Amino acid sequence: MTAAEKHQAGRNPAAVPQPPGGRCPQPRGGGRLNGRAGIRDVAAAAGVSITTVSDALNGKGRLPDATRSHVREVAERLGYRPSAAARTLRTGKSGLIGLTVTTYGEEPFTFTEYAYFAEMVRAATSTALARGYALVILPAPARRGPGGTVVALGPDVWSNVALDGTVVVDPSDQDPVVGELVRSGLPVVSDGRPSPSLPVAAWVDNDHEAAVRGILDHLAENGARRIGLLTGTSTDTYTRVSTTAYLEWCRRVGQEPVYERYPAHDPCAGAVAADRLLARPDRPDAVYGLFDPNGTDLLAAARRYGLRVPEDLLLVCCSESTSYATTAPPITTLSLKPGRIGTAVVQLLIDVIEGVGPTRPVQQVMPTELIVRTSSRRAGRPVTVSPPRVPATE
Amino acid sequence: MTAAEKHQAGRNPAAVPQPPGGRCPQPRGGGRLNGRAGIRDVAAAAGVSITTVSDALNGKGRLPDATRSHVREVAERLGYRPSAAARTLRTGKSGLIGLTVTTYGEEPFTFTEYAYFAEMVRAATSTALARGYALVILPAPARRGPGGTVVALGPDVWSNVALDGTVVVDPSDQDPVVGELVRSGLPVVSDGRPSPSLPVAAWVDNDHEAAVRGILDHLAENGARRIGLLTGTSTDTYTRVSTTAYLEWCRRVGQEPVYERYPAHDPCAGAVAADRLLARPDRPDAVYGLFDPNGTDLLAAARRYGLRVPEDLLLVCCSESTSYATTAPPITTLSLKPGRIGTAVVQLLIDVIEGVGPTRPVQQVMPTELIVRTSSRRAGRPVTVSPPRVPATE
DNA sequence: CTGAAAGCGCTAACAA
DNA sequence: TTGTTAGCGCTTTCAG
Numbered sequence: 001m002t003a004a005e006k007h008q009a010g011r012n013p014a015a016v017p018q019p020p021g022g023r024c025p026q027p028r029g030g031g032r033l034n035g036r037a038g039i040r041d042v043a044a045a046a047g048v049s050i051t052t053v054s055d056a057l058n059g060k061g062r063l064p065d066a067t068r069s070h071v072r073e074v075a076e077r078l079g080y081r082p083s084a085a086a087r088t089l090r091t092g093k094s095g096l097i098g099l100t101v102t103t104y105g106e107e108p109f110t111f112t113e114y115a116y117f118a119e120m121v122r123a124a125t126s127t128a129l130a131r132g133y134a135l136v137i138l139p140a141p142a143r144r145g146p147g148g149t150v151v152a153l154g155p156d157v158w159s160n161v162a163l164d165g166t167v168v169v170d171p172s173d174q175d176p177v178v179g180e181l182v183r184s185g186l187p188v189v190s191d192g193r194p195s196p197s198l199p200v201a202a203w204v205d206n207d208h209e210a211a212v213r214g215i216l217d218h219l220a221e222n223g224a225r226r227i228g229l230l231t232g233t234s235t236d237t238y239t240r241v242s243t244t245a246y247l248e249w250c251r252r253v254g255q256e257p258v259y260e261r262y263p264a265h266d267p268c269a270g271a272v273a274a275d276r277l278l279a280r281p282d283r284p285d286a287v288y289g290l291f292d293p294n295g296t297d298l299l300a301a302a303r304r305y306g307l308r309v310p311e312d313l314l315l316v317c318c319s320e321s322t323s324y325a326t327t328a329p330p331i332t333t334l335s336l337k338p339g340r341i342g343t344a345v346v347q348l349l350i351d352v353i354e355g356v357g358p359t360r361p362v363q364q365v366m367p368t369e370l371i372v373r374t375s376s377r378r379a380g381r382p383v384t385v386s387p388p389r390v391p392a393t394e
Numbered sequence: 395m396t397a398a399e400k401h402q403a404g405r406n407p408a409a410v411p412q413p414p415g416g417r418c419p420q421p422r423g424g425g426r427l428n429g430r431a432g433i434r435d436v437a438a439a440a441g442v443s444i445t446t447v448s449d450a451l452n453g454k455g456r457l458p459d460a461t462r463s464h465v466r467e468v469a470e471r472l473g474y475r476p477s478a479a480a481r482t483l484r485t486g487k488s489g490l491i492g493l494t495v496t497t498y499g500e501e502p503f504t505f506t507e508y509a510y511f512a513e514m515v516r517a518a519t520s521t522a523l524a525r526g527y528a529l530v531i532l533p534a535p536a537r538r539g540p541g542g543t544v545v546a547l548g549p550d551v552w553s554n555v556a557l558d559g560t561v562v563v564d565p566s567d568q569d570p571v572v573g574e575l576v577r578s579g580l581p582v583v584s585d586g587r588p589s590p591s592l593p594v595a596a597w598v599d600n601d602h603e604a605a606v607r608g609i610l611d612h613l614a615e616n617g618a619r620r621i622g623l624l625t626g627t628s629t630d631t632y633t634r635v636s637t638t639a640y641l642e643w644c645r646r647v648g649q650e651p652v653y654e655r656y657p658a659h660d661p662c663a664g665a666v667a668a669d670r671l672l673a674r675p676d677r678p679d680a681v682y683g684l685f686d687p688n689g690t691d692l693l694a695a696a697r698r699y700g701l702r703v704p705e706d707l708l709l710v711c712c713s714e715s716t717s718y719a720t721t722a723p724p725i726t727t728l729s730l731k732p733g734r735i736g737t738a739v740v741q742l743l744i745d746v747i748e749g750v751g752p753t754r755p756v757q758q759v760m761p762t763e764l765i766v767r768t769s770s771r772r773a774g775r776p777v778t779v780s781p782p783r784v785p786a787t788e
Numbered sequence: 789c790t791g792a793a794a795g796c797g798c799t800a801a802c803a804a
Numbered sequence: 805t806t807g808t809t810a811g812c813g814c815t816t817t818c819a820g
Contacts, residue, residue: 036578038813049791054815062789081578084556085488086813088479089796095554096530118512125531134551135531136490137519157528160489162478184430184475296720323717326690432797443807448799457805480797483812 037078046074057082088162097128097349098158098166100138114292115320116338117169120191123342124167131350136161140175165353167191167345170236171198189349191341192237193363202348202362206336208238211368212245212288215334218370219286219314223378226255228277228284230294230317232264239264242290258284264291274301278313286314286376295324295331295375315375330373340366431472440468451476482556491522491743492552492560494532508686509714510732511563514585517736518561525744530555534569559747561585561739564630565592583743585735586631587757596742596756600730602632605762606639606682609710609728612764613680617772618708620649622671622678624688626658633658636684652678658685668695672707680708680770689718689725689769709769724767734760 043050048071055061056071088094101117125135138157158177165187171178171194182188182199190203219227229246232239243259250257258280262273274297277287287298295317299309307313309329316332317324324331344364437444442465449455450465482488495511519529532551552571559581565572565588576582576593584597613621623640626633637653644651652674656667668691671681681692689711693703701707703723710726711718718725738758 039815040813050814051791051816052789055790058815060815064789067789079574079578081553083483083813084554085479085482086796087554087815088556089477089483089798090813090815092796094479095551115512118509121515121531129533129551132551132554134555137515137529137531139523157489157523157526159475160478160481160526161528162482180473184473296717299720321717323690323715323720326693326717326721328722434797444797445799445807446805449806452799454799455805461806477797480812481799483814484797484799486812 037075037080039080039082042071042075042078042080045078046071094162094164095133096136096161096163097133097346097353098138098161098163099124099135099169100140100166101169116292116336119320120169120338120342123339124346125342127343127346128350131346133164133346133350135346136163138166165189165349167349168194168200170238171195171200172236187349187352189345189352191345193241194237201352202364204341204344204348204364204366205237206341206368207365208241208368209245209248211334211336211370212242213249214368214370215288215316216246216249218372219288219316219376220253222286222310222314222376224284224286224314226258226282226284226286228287229257229259230270230273230277230287230289230291230298231259231261232290233261234264239290246288256282258282267293270294271297271300274298275304278302278305278307285312287316289315289317292317292319292321295319295333296327299327299331299375309375310378314378316370325373329375332373332376333371335369335371337366337369431469431474433474433476436465436469436472436474439472440465488556488558489527490530490555490557491527491740491747492532492555492557493518493529493563494534494560495563510686510730513714514563514732514736517733518740519736521737521740522744525740527558527740527744529740530557532560559583559743561743562588562594564632565589565594566630581743581746583739583746585739587635588631595746596758598735598738598742598758598760599631600735600762601759602635602762603639603642605728605730605764606636607643608762608764609682610640610643612766613682613708613710613770614647616680616704616708616770618678618680620652620676620678620680622681623651623653624664624667624671624681624683624685624692624711625653625655626684627655628658633684640682650676652676661687664688665691665694668692669698672696672699672701679706681710683709683711686711686713686715689713689727690721693721693725693769703769704772708772710764719767723769726767726770727765729763729765731760731763 039050039053043053046053048056048067052061052063052067053071053075056063056068057075084094099121121135121137128135138161163186166181167189168178168181169191171190171192178188178194178198182201188200190198190200191205192203193205194200194203216227227250229243231243231246246259247257249255258277260273260277262269264270270291270293274287274289274294277284278298278301289295289298295315298313298315298317302309302313302315309315309331316334318334318336320335320338321333324333344366348362348364433444433447437447440447442450442461446455446457446461447465447469450457450462451469453462478488493515515529515531522529532555557580560575561583562572563585565584565586572582572588573592576595582594584592584594585599586597587599588594588597610621621644623637625637625640640653641651643649652671654667654671656663658664664685664687668681668683668688671678672692672695683689683692689709692707692709692711696703696707696709703709703725710728712728712730714729714732715727718727738760742756742758
């Protein structure tokens with residue numbers, strides 16, 4: 001067969017005679033441009049080929065400026081919008097980035113419930129958009145139901161959306177789907193150190209150990225003798241690392257650990273745990289709470305037991321909420337700077353997608369910020385602010 | 395030409411002899427499955443046709459259960475993931491819903507900065523996922539720069555993502571892109587009454603007039619004689635409608651309006667405006683603040699002027715933040731119930747996309763909730779809670 | 789510098 | 805019931 005014959009064989013059916021019966025072949029398929037102009041219409045209207053249209057609109061080929069602007073004008077006039085689906089199919093790039101949160105405990109989808117996530121998502125979205133990507137919010141990939149079976153929440157949206165990569169917040173080491181995503185070659189970057197068995201392309205995290213040490217030192221400097229911890233029961237990295245750092249610190253300074261754990265997703269349980277902590281016979285004279293609402297809970301509990309803050313009890317909690325500036329008294333908070341995390345994680349992901357930067361896994365540690373307020377300042381004590389640590393990028 | 399000949403002409407090139415030179419035709423195109431299994435691989439491995447694979451996986455045709463499960467098993471074994479892009483191109487449905495916020499004033503992208511948006515987005519995402527759609531967060535479509543030119547923020551993400559429809563929060567009547575979206579046939583549903591010139595398919599909104607009237611009545615019942623308003627300078631519907639309702643109420647009860655406007659996106663301006671309002675010679679004895687941080691700002695200003703809340707000054711502000719339950723004193727807030735709004739707006743949009751429900755424009759008015767706390771309860775006055783209004787659906 | 793055509797992976801219409 | 809094939813709209817290679 002000659003090359004000409006090959007072309008013959010593949011020729012557009014429109015060029016061959018009609019099938020017997022003379023009727024026109026019906027257009028099939030549901031995606032037919034619904035009255036809107038396609039690239040062919042533009043090409044016809046502009047008197048050029050579709051290649052030229054594509055090149056002109058994407059700034060690709062080396063066309064005369066006149067042609068380019070003419071095509072652009074015609075496209076504009078016809079209200080031509082290129083089909084994102086077709087482009088994605090052809091190029092293999094969708095311009096879409098997934099964002100998913102392995103939520104605390106069994107809570108279904110609490111996403112922006114806490115100020116942390118709100119700010120993190122805001123920054124991530126903004127950064128993605130600035131680099132020409134859009135963020136798709138996706139459900140936690142999978143969860144273990146009773147009996148260890150994987151429970152999907154509703155239809156499998158994951159496989160229905162073409163992603164160039166995805167951000168996983170707080171990846172659980174048990175999640176089989178995250179592992180599968182990575183293995184299938186999709187770039188995955190995580191917020192929070194993943195377990196070593198999850199070979200994500202990069203991760204970003206705060207230095208939680210240093211943050212906890214900084215807080216405990218700060219409390220000790222302000223006169224605390226016995227520092228308690230309010231922590232969670234879940235196995236995410238944040239909870240685990242922070243709790244370990246606390247225990248380690250206690251061991252180092254020779255203090256007996258005093259802590260209460262509760263399921264972090266349940267606000268009522270938090271209030272109860274705060275109460276329990278202050279009801280103990282070995283009541284702490286300072287408490288650090290790992291989760292956002294701990295501050296108010298501890299304040300309420302202190303009030304119930306007639307403890308004055310900061311005179312009888314020093315208080316710090318980890319929170320992004322500005323409302324702690326206006327409680328009575330204002331409460332010292334640790335900010336994880338979620339905005340920076342969101343930005344960093346998306347930058348890293350897009351770098352991986354676009355193949356710029358190192359191909360080795362990247363770990364990026366972001367500084368935290370201790371915002372010292374009345375609740376942790378014992379009268380007559382000097383104010384100490386941990387200086388922001390320099391981000392260490394490997 | 396016979397039907398057989400037609401098929402001949404269109405036959406798969408793989409079935410025809412190689413071109414001269416004997417080399418295989420090079421695969422072109424960038425989207426080539428990167429080592430991963432395609433539907434053809436599954437078909438080959440399972441010993442069936444690709445149609446059967448497609449039908450088996452999508453639960454479409456009427457195949458024997460044996461075939462179906464066999465195909466599923468093979469697909470699973472090969473790690474087959476269907477290409478969302480190809481499916482979208484073919485079916486014309488992407489399963490993607492856009493969500494965009496026309497941000498306040500000139501602020502670039504403040505999205506989840508306020509608890510309202512956080513909760514609204516959370517609910518919208520959750521609802522979308524439950525119905526098999528994912529949410530894509532997109533930038534405000536366009537803004538007027540100096541001189542009236544349309545300013546795009548970064549690359550045009552809008553035209554690069556295949557949407558089945560979109561939610562527009564607080565659509566500005568000047569935005570040309572929203573109008574274009576509607577005109578191009580994309581289903582658009584808005585949170586907030588759109589201007590009549592924007593023919594969206596449906597909208598959801600609170601009854602802001604009724605909410606403002608309810609608050610003013612509540613304050614009056616608690617002894618307020620001169621009620622002030624802290625409002626914004628922007629032209630979005632919420633600000634406009636609320637302010638008008640306030641002025642109308644004043645006219646009706648014969649009170650001279652006392653209000654300050656400020657650019658709502660600027661928190662400092664809010665604090666200054668709160669101060670200004672309480673510094674006036676005709677100082678109000680009650681204030682309603684339209685925006686989230688007004689409560690704390692007004693509280694701080696009241697403290698500066700030595701005004702006791704609620705004895706000297708009654709306070710209400712519109713906010714979704716739970717932190718107002720723990721301020722000193724706790725502040726009465728109006729909740730717009732953003733979760734319900736987010737859910738409703740997505741349900742409506744998906745109904746339109748899927749062609750269920752009425753085709754006429756739908757207006758859905760959602761109730762608000764006044765959470766009465768100490769700041770608006772004058773001692774000795776009875777507590778009054780506006781009963782939640784029944785949602786009126788046309 | 790421009791145009792023809794192949795084909796991305798899938799689904800739906802039709803043929804067998 | 806299963807298989808064959810056209811083609812969704814676009815980008816890209818390659819020939820002219």
